[in-house]
Amino acid sequence: MSDLLERLRDRGWRLTAQRRVVAEVLDGDHVHYTADEVHARAAARLPEIARATVYNTLSELVSIGEVIEVSTDGRAKRYDPNARRTHQHLVCSGCGTIRDVHPSGDPLAGLPETERFGFTVSDATITYRGTCPQCAAG
Amino acid sequence: MSDLLERLRDRGWRLTAQRRVVAEVLDGDHVHYTADEVHARAAARLPEIARATVYNTLSELVSIGEVIEVSTDGRAKRYDPNARRTHQHLVCSGCGTIRDVHPSGDPLAGLPETERFGFTVSDATITYRGTCPQCAAG
DNA sequence: TCTTGACTTAGACAATGTCCAATGTAGGAT
DNA sequence: ATCCTACATTGGACATTGTCTAAGTCAAGA
Ligand SMILES: [Mn+2]
Ligand SMILES: [Mn+2]
Ligand SMILES: [Zn+2]
Ligand SMILES: [Zn+2]
Numbered sequence: 001m002s003d004l005l006e007r008l009r010d011r012g013w014r015l016t017a018q019r020r021v022v023a024e025v026l027d028g029d030h031v032h033y034t035a036d037e038v039h040a041r042a043a044a045r046l047p048e049i050a051r052a053t054v055y056n057t058l059s060e061l062v063s064i065g066e067v068i069e070v071s072t073d074g075r076a077k078r079y080d081p082n083a084r085r086t087h088q089h090l091v092c093s094g095c096g097t098i099r100d101v102h103p104s105g106d107p108l109a110g111l112p113e114t115e116r117f118g119f120t121v122s123d124a125t126i127t128y129r130g131t132c133p134q135c136a137a138g
Numbered sequence: 139m140s141d142l143l144e145r146l147r148d149r150g151w152r153l154t155a156q157r158r159v160v161a162e163v164l165d166g167d168h169v170h171y172t173a174d175e176v177h178a179r180a181a182a183r184l185p186e187i188a189r190a191t192v193y194n195t196l197s198e199l200v201s202i203g204e205v206i207e208v209s210t211d212g213r214a215k216r217y218d219p220n221a222r223r224t225h226q227h228l229v230c231s232g233c234g235t236i237r238d239v240h241p242s243g244d245p246l247a248g249l250p251e252t253e254r255f256g257f258t259v260s261d262a263t264i265t266y267r268g269t270c271p272q273c274a275a276g
Numbered sequence: 277t278c279t280t281g282a283c284t285t286a287g288a289c290a291a292t293g294t295c296c297a298a299t300g301t302a303g304g305a306t
Numbered sequence: 307a308t309c310c311t312a313c314a315t316t317g318g319a320c321a322t323t324g325t326c327t328a329a330g331t332c333a334a335g336a
Contacts, residue, residue, distance in 0.1 A: 014302050016314065035292080050316045055293070071212030076292060090249075090257055099255050103248035110241035111228075111266055117237050119228055121268035128249055130259035152333055154283065173323080188285045193324070214323060 004066060004081070011064065021046045022057045026067060026081040032089075032098045034076040072098060072127050088126040094135030101128065142204060142219070149202065159184045160195045164205060164219040170227075170236045172214040210236060210265050226264040232273030239266065 004023050009015055021042040025033065033041070039054040058079050061067035070078040072091050082100055088107075090099045107124035142161050147153055159180040163171065171179070177192040196217050199205035208216040210229050220238055226245075228237045245262035 014313065016302075018315070048316085052294085052296095052317080053315055056314080069212065071209060074207065074209035074212075074215045077212045090253075090255065090259065092257065093260075099257075101249060101253040101255075103253070104250060105248050107248070107264070108266070110243050110245070110264075111239060112242060115228075115239040115241070116268075117228065117239075118271040119230065119237075119266075119268040120274060121228065121266050122231075123267045125265045125267070126245070126248075127263045128246070128257075128259050129261045129263070130254075130257040133256040136258060152282065154333075156284070186285085190286080190325085191284055194284085 007066065017046055018042070018049050018053045019057055021049065022054060022061075026061070026079060029082065030099055031082070032070055032078040032080050034078055036076065038079060070098070088128065090128040090130065092132035092135055093129050094131055094138075097132050097134075145204065155184055156180070156187050156191045157195055159187065160192060160199075164199070164217060167220065168237055169220070170208055170216040170218050172216055174214065176217060208236070226266065228266040228268065230270035230273055231267050232269055232276075235270050235272075 004027070005015060005020060008019065008023070013019065022038060024045070025038050025041040035051075035055055035058055038058065039049070039051055042049050042054060058067065062069055062079070066081070066083055068080045068083045070080050070089060072078070072089055073096070078098070080100075085102075087100045087102050090101045091097070103126065107126060108121055111121060111124075142165070143153060143158065146157065146161070151157065160176060162183070163176050163179040173189075173193055173196055176196065177187070177189055180187050180192060196205065200207055200217075204219070204221055206218045206221045208218050208227060210216070210227055211234070216236070218238075223240075225238045225240050228239045229235070241264065245264060246259055249259060249262075
C-alpha cells in the first residue's frame with residue numbers, strides 16, 4: 001500500500017476501490033492533472049468510476065492537505081500530489097508543460113512594507129513562464 | 139474622452155456605445171472585475187448590452203495590451219486596466235479584495251539555473267495572500 | 277445621405293464544477 | 307460468517323463561466 005493510502009486509512013478513511021485508483025493516479029513527480037484527466041486515468045483501471053466521485057475525492061485530499069490545487073491558466077484547476085515540500089511552478093507557454101521548481105530565498109521578502117496596505121501577508125504563489133526545450137527546438 | 143478611448147480610436151476602432159461603457163467601467167486603480175461584473179456595471183448605463191459584447195470587447199482590449207487578465211483564484215478571470223506598469227497582486231483570503239503591488243527586484247532572479255529545466259524563462263506572476271485590515275479587525 | 281463592413285445581439289453550445297436522491301458497500305459488531 | 311449501518315458512490319440535473327454563430331444594426335467614410 002502506498003504511503004498516501006496508509007495515511008488516509010490512519011485518518012479513518014474507508015479505503016474504497018475508487019479512492020485507491022485516484023490515489024494511484026496522483027503519484028509521481030511533476031504531476032499536475034485536471035479533474036477530468038484524473039477521471040480518465042482512473043477510469044482506465046475502474047471503468048465505472050463516476051466523475052462526482054473523482055471531484056469528491058480530490059476535494060477531500062485537498063482539504064486534508066495531501067494534494068494541492070494549482071491554477072496556472074485560469075482554466076481547469078490541476079491537482080498536485082507534491083504537497084510535502086512547498087514549491088512553485090514553471091509553465092511552458094507553448095505546450096503547457098508544468099515543472100515543479102524551488103526558488104531560493106523568501107518570496108515575501110520582495111514585498112516592501114509600504115506595498116502591503118496593512119495586510120498580514122502569509123504566502124506567495126509564483127508562476128514562472130517561458131519556453132521549454134522541446135518547444136524551443138520545434 | 140478618456141485616454142483609453144482615444145487610443146482605441148487611434149487604432150481604428152469603431153467607437154460604439156457598448157465599447158464606451160465597457161471602457162468607462164474599466165477605469166480606476168485596483169480595479170479587477172470579472173466579465174460578469176463588467177457586464178452588470180455596463181448594463182447599469184446601457185441596459186441592452188449583451189454578454190457576448192462584453193466578452194468580445196474584453197478579449198480585444200486584452201489582445202491589444204490595454205487590459206490584462208488576472209487569475210487569482212481558479213474561478214472567473216478578472217480584467218485589470220492597469221496594464222501600463224507591470225505589477226503583482228495581493229489578495230485577502232477573507233474577502234477576496236485585490237490590491238496592486240510592486241515588489242522590489244527582479245522576480246526571475248530567485249530561480250536558479252538548476253531549477254529551470256532548460257526553459258527560457260521570460261516572466262513571473264506572483265500572487266501574495268494574506269488578511270486585509272478589515273478582515274483582521276472584524 | 278448612402279453604403280458597407282464591422283459590430284452587436286440572443287441564444288445555443290461547451291467546459292468545468294456542484295449538488296442531490298437513490299443505491300451500494302467497508303468495516304465494525306454479533 | 308453474516309449482518310448492520312453510516313458513509314461512499316452513482317447518474318444526472320443544475321450552476322457558472324466562457325465561446326460561437328446567424329441575423330440584424332450602425333459608425334463612419336464616400
Ligand atoms: Mn507542483
Ligand atoms: Mn492589478
Ligand atoms: Zn513546451
Ligand atoms: Zn479582507
